[in-house]
Amino acid sequence: MKQIITVTLNPAIDMTGDVSQLNIGHVNRVHDDSRRAAGKGINVACVLAQLGAKVHTTGFLGEQNQADFDELFTHYAAKYNLTEHFIRVPGLTRTNVKLAEAHGQVTDINFSGFSVDKAAQQTLLQHLVECANGNTLVIIAGSLPQGIAPAYLSELISQLKQQGATTFVDTSGDALLAAWQAQPEWLKPNQDELAQLLGRQIEPDTIGTETRQLAMTPRQTLIVSAGAAGVYTFGAHGEFHCKPPVVQVHSTVGAGDTLVAGLAWGWLNDLPFEQTLKKAVALSAWAVTQHGVNVPDEMRIQALLANVAVESID
Ligand SMILES: Nc1ncnc2c1ncn2[C@@H]1O[C@H](COP(=O)(O)OP(=O)(O)O)[C@@H](O)[C@H]1O
């Protein structure tokens, strides 16, 4: 039976503050706030669990401030089909600050995180190798904490591939470069991350031509997310541009993670790719209408889906 594992090497407590308008260099007053145990792979696991998937989530957690995560995992284990096995490391899991302005723009301040020694890195690698097999999708999502070199990510990808697992990576900077070179089956940069990888600015109408220059194996799928402009896909599943419906933006935090979860849901259920893509885009559009990562009811999903457009890229 197919299974999904999500890996978060650098989780975060997301501290979100709503401000009318952000004034850089001045005092800003927060009129509403929320605090959530998060991080990319954890968010992906939460969305998958809400969709009805059996999901295992792992990675590293700081042992000095685990309470928010323990509460989240206990809640998800009781209500959904989620299991966790995080390697506890010395120090604090970072707190990331998100400032959401009334007009929808979010400023993310993401900190570097705890430091992870080689022994803990080896323990996680071992755990993943033990869990993964030819029926497993392993989603490695987010930045690298201190002490973890991009080469570790390459090592994870290649060891998992040796186990026969399918790998899906969503990361940034040097880690994205290392991941791309290790050729995971799925890679999801956003438009800015793709520009960093290619070393030049990219306009929406040149994403296709730029992306095709990334030499990929025929088995790979590259997903480029571009905010309100939607998603561009290239590779094994064909070339598509999928546009989300117009929605009222509250916070874009978690939109990318929700998109990844929607794509993984399609993999898990062997859904046709265009159907998968549309559902993933509908869910990610919903994600920007609220804080956190919540899956709407089926009626709302259908209403969103009715306004998702997908077209082939020539
Ligand atoms: N303003 C928006 N309106 C509708 N959908 C959006 C909006 N912003 C993001 N999305 C959806 O969420 C997906 C991921 O968002 P994006 O900002 O590109 O990723 P990331 O969060 O990884 O930076 C987009 O491809 C799109 O489907």
Ligand SMILES: O=P(O)(O)OC[C@H]1O[C@](O)(COP(=O)(O)O)[C@@H](O)[C@@H]1O
């Ligand atoms: O690991 P990184 O790249 O610093 O990102 C961590 C942040 O990304 C998030 O998972 C949100 O990601 P997306 O907005 O891309 O979905 C936050 O919960 C978290 O603070």
